[in-house]
Amino acid sequence: MSEQSRSPYRRPRRGSKPVQGGGQGASGPPAPRDPARRVAYDVLCAVEQRDAYANLLLPALLTERGISGRDAALATELTYGTLRLQGTYDAILEACVDRTLASVDADALPVLRLGAHQLLSTKIPPHAAVSATVDLARRVVGHHRGRFVNAVLRKVSARDLDAWTAVVAPDRDRDPSGYLAVVRSHPRWVVKELARALGEHSSTGLVRTERLLAAHNERPRVTLVAKPGRSTVEDLVAAGAEEGRYSPFAAYLPQGDPAGIREVRQNRAAVQDEASQLVALALSRVDAHGDDALWLDMCAGPGGKAGLLASLAGQRGARLLASEVQPARAGLVATAVRRAPRDAGRVIAADGTRPAWRPGVFDRVLVDAPCTGLGALRRRPESRWRRTETSAADLAPLQHGLLARAADAVRPGGVVAYVTCSPHLDETDGIVRRILAERDDLALLRAADYLDEVPDLAAGPDGNYVQFWPHVHGTDAMFLALFRKAARD
Known part of the structure; x- marks a missing residue:
């Protein structure tokens, strides 16, 4: 389940500063001289400091402060570029300070990372990068710490990125996971888990793992979904998009704001990763062996898959019940399904582990389970720094409980789709194996058979799962397992 709808504004941690708007007001601070760097810093x-989500907060601050054009583009590059390569920059900065990086003031560290990104990964001239960043430091952390920032960044500017990584990264042959953790900017444990999911081992090389990590650090394209019965890919192409590669509903937006497209403003299209579209489509393609009138999306927030499923259901004369435990997210789902064909979508705020519906009544059930989100690190780079080695284990009971309740909710002969935006094996294969060991009324289907248009999808035991990969398919790393519930004798 995506975390994109969580509020970017959190209660500040003790000692942290609130995010300030940049406009001049009667009692507010003056507008910053360098709005792009200031908004990136904020x-x-x-x-x-407050577990905000960049993909939510950055657009909000750009709008609030009236930042557009080149300044908005620079702020976006500085923000996401810094987050993606934070691990690399931290290793370099650690070598340039005379103490541990953990002891650096929490308000000064983001300035150092911003400066490192400009010096090592942009075309901004070094003198301009240092000067502008030091000026920002003086404004946000004071002149004394501004001098510290100046001294550190001058050390950083002494080498380029390749030269620095040659100095600070572990030996590639002796410690391939540690090497990739620094060079490709991921926590070591994430490198190891992604390698395990790809079936690679340090002793035999991590070639595919490195390709995946590199893909996580590339800027993802914006993918749109044309909601069936409400708009078409041709409509989106006419608005400047390009036809998608795999999904019959997908279009890529090379540039510009999705909100500038009429179909998006009118809720007839939306932003949605192509893999997200395809796992929902796969569920709709399985023969339900009987009635096909009632569908369930158990964890529907923020509503991307629910919006597509409601449109598909409406075209067939079926209805979708979309359930989301958080009321605010349920509101987003309601927006996503609004005006589906035949008004097919209904939304409730309910906990899928304590069902608000009778068992055995649904023909199709989607479980888009809460997960670590390791499959969407291109779009939410901060997630790699926020999760820990225990995150998957912490989520496993919830994932298993939701899948078990989905199996209860579907009627005999009906179909269940278990989906995660994570390739972590403890969240995918581990959950599937456990549910199959516990229940003799579920049979695993070969999910790739329902997505013939996409190559190299089959994964897991006997190739029964579907696993998308950013470095192979250009999508998020979405996982899908399909089950059929045994019919009554």
Whole structure:
């Protein structure tokens, strides 16, 4: 389940600063001289100190402060570029300070990372990058710490990125996971888990793992979904998009704001990753062996898959019940399904582990389970720094409980789709194996058979799962397992 709808504004941690608007008001601070760097700094502080989400907070602050055009583009590059390569920059900064990086003031550290990104990964001239960043430091952390920032960044500027990584990264042959953790900017444990999911081992090389990590650090394209019965891919192409590669509903937006497209403003299209579209489509393609009138999306927030399923259901004369435990997210789902064909979508705020519906009544059930989100690190780079080695284990009981309740909710002969936006094996294969060991009324289907248009999808035992990959398919790393509930004798 995506975390994109969670509020970017959190209660500040003790000692942290609130995010300030940049406009001049009667009692507010003056507008910053460098609005792009200031907004990037404010977002990085909020991500680090208050668990904000950059993809939510950055657009909000750009709008609030009236930042557009080149300044908005620079702020976006500085924010996401810094977050993606934070691990690399931290290793370099650690070598440039005379103490541990953990002891650096929490308000000064984002400035150092911003400066490192400009020096090592952009075309901004070094003198301009240092000067502008030091000026920002003086404004946000004071002149004394501004001198500290100046001294550190001058050390950083002494080498380029390749030269620095040659100095600070572990030996590639002796410690391939540690090497990739620094060079490709991921926590070591994430590198190891992604390698395990790809079936690679340090002793035999991590070639595919490195390709995946590199893909996580690339800027993802914006993918749109044309909601069936409400708009078409041709409509989106006419608005400047390009036809998608796999999904019959997908279009890629090379540039511009999705909100500038009429179909998106009118809720007839939306932003949705192509893999997200395809796992929902696969569920709709399985023969339900009987009635096909009632569908369930158990964990529907923020509503991307629910919006597509409601449109598909409405075209067939079926209805979708979309359930979301958080009322605010349920409101987003309601927006996503609004005006589906034949008004097919209904939304409730309910806990899927304590069902508000009778068992055995649904023909199709989707469980888009809460997960670590390791499959969407291109779009939410801060997630790699926020999760820990225990995150998957912590989520497993909830994932298993939701899948078990989905199996109860579907009628005999009906179909269940278990989906995660994570390739972590403890969240995918581990959950599927456990449910199959506990229940003799579920049979695993070969999910790739329902997505013939996409190559290299089959994964898991006997190739029964579907696993998308950013470095192979250009999508998020979405996982899908399909089950059929045994019919009554």
